[in-house]
């Protein structure tokens with residue numbers, strides 16, 4: 001077991017690596033070589049990456065891929081995707097190609113309000129607090145003027161502050177529930193700075209209030225933090241076509257296909273076990289674009305799943321209907337995204353991704369990300385209700401399996417041609433390689 005260490009953060013990068021290699025690896029030379037293999041030869045670029053987080057010792061590659069042929073509101077896009085899972089990019093590309101000739105995707109931002117809360121305890125009378133809050137609300141708003149001046153020039157800023165009495169749920173618990181417009185920034189740091197100022201101002205106002213009405217010692221600020229639940233920062237996207245636009249196959253007529261598709265989505269509406277996997281498929285597309293564009297995928301994930309459960313049970317984020325022989329498939333998803341701030345202006349590949357998308361603003365990026373989620377879900381359901389997921393997924397996963405067996409180029413070529421007409425599985429690949437190697 002490695003010894004504990006104090007002051008690790010203060011060591012140089014080289015010393016951190018030496019300590020790790022010495023205490024966690026039998027082959028120290030190999031461990032260090034593995035880390036160094038992923039360093040960038042451009043020292044300045046490497047330093048930039050080192051400084052993104054703390055205790056950085058190397059870079060962790062993920063594929064940077066693209067899915068072409070997306071038609072969104074009449075504009076064509078090639079979408080950047082960063083994801084480790086095989087078949088996701090192929091699936092998105094396939095869905096994009098399918099809808100390209102059927103009117104493409106329509107997307108619309110429905111709202112962009114973000115939320116932050118000052119959580120505090122108050123031991124006095126609720127009515128007294130309510131009156132106090134009404135009195136100090138202009139002071140609270142004025143206290144953040146310096147912080148919000150530039151954001152207001154961009155059309156953003158604080159939308160409202162409300163006092164919320166939560167003391168029925170937790171004794172003495174209240175909130176300043178604040179709403180924000182952060183324009184092209186995700187806004188976490190902006191919101192948190194404003195909230196901390198509100199908390200400070202709340203206490204300052206309590207301190208200077210007449211002592212017989214409001215007492216400072218009745219207040220305890222517990223925390224001030226934005227919420228990643230953003231049900232009012234929502235985008236919708238959809239595709240639609242006459243059901244006769246679907247191919248007729250020996251297994252399913254176009255009508256049967258459309259009806260089976262709708263049933264598959266209905267199942268995800270009413271069955272949480274299915275809904276979670278269904279939404280995981282959506283997030284395959286969403287997260288990949290969120291990561292490629294340098295956004296906070298944990299925030300997006302947390303917000304999306306909370307939204308999926310907003311009616312009390314966990315449901316699909318997509319819907320499918322057939323009305324008058326017209327098939328429509330749509331998604332509604334909360335997405336607090338930024339095209340400025342965070343890593344967006346720092347990471348060269350993120351800058352590249354945003355350029356590839358035509359330097360979208362946050363609203364445009366919301367539409368693109370929602371479309372990627374919808375496309376992914378379309379492709380997955382298409383596979384699930386026809387061939388099954390394994391056929392396409394394993395076809396794309398073939399290279400990973402071959403690499404696990406250290407297959408040579410020649411063996412890979414043989415395998416690709418063999419599996420054109422055979423189902424890929426781990427054991428089928430193993431058997432083929434055994435045969436080729438004997």
Ligand SMILES: CC(C)(COP(=O)([O-])OP(=O)([O-])OC[C@H]1O[C@@H](n2cnc3c(N)ncnc32)[C@H](O)[C@@H]1OP(=O)([O-])[O-])[C@@H](O)C(=O)NCCC(=O)NCCSC(=O)C[C@@](C)(O)CC(=O)[O-]
Pocket residue numbers: 085086087088089090091092093094095097277278279280281282284376377379380381383384389391392393396
């Ligand atoms: C995998 C495919 C696309 C194959 O589909 P296919 O019909 O065999 O592909 P194809 O070879 O006929 O090519 C058609 C198009 O697909 C794309 N495509 C095809 N191959 C590639 C490739 N190598 N690289 C890039 N793009 C590719 C590409 O757009 C291509 O057009 P083209 O470029 O030739 O003009 C299909 O089977 C599919 O969409 N499967 C679904 C895969 C999927 O959803 N994967 C996600 C991982 S599984 C999971 O995590 C989620 C899940 C499934 O559980 C969610 C849920 O349950 O809802």
Ligand SMILES: NC(=O)C1=CN([C@@H]2O[C@H](COP(=O)(O)OP(=O)(O)OC[C@H]3O[C@@H](n4cnc5c(N)ncnc54)[C@H](O)[C@@H]3O)[C@@H](O)[C@H]2O)C=CC1
Pocket residue numbers: 150154182183184185186187188189190191192226228296299338340341342343
């Ligand atoms: N719970 C959470 O989700 C938390 C997330 N974070 C992190 O915070 C970061 C995002 O915070 P941000 O405040 O967005 O980034 P940021 O701190 O980099 O600030 C972005 C700034 O860009 C400026 N700006 C320039 N042009 C703008 C425009 N057109 N629209 C809006 N602002 C413009 C504004 O001053 C804005 O405050 C992410 O890295 C995220 O991971 C931090 C704390 C908590």
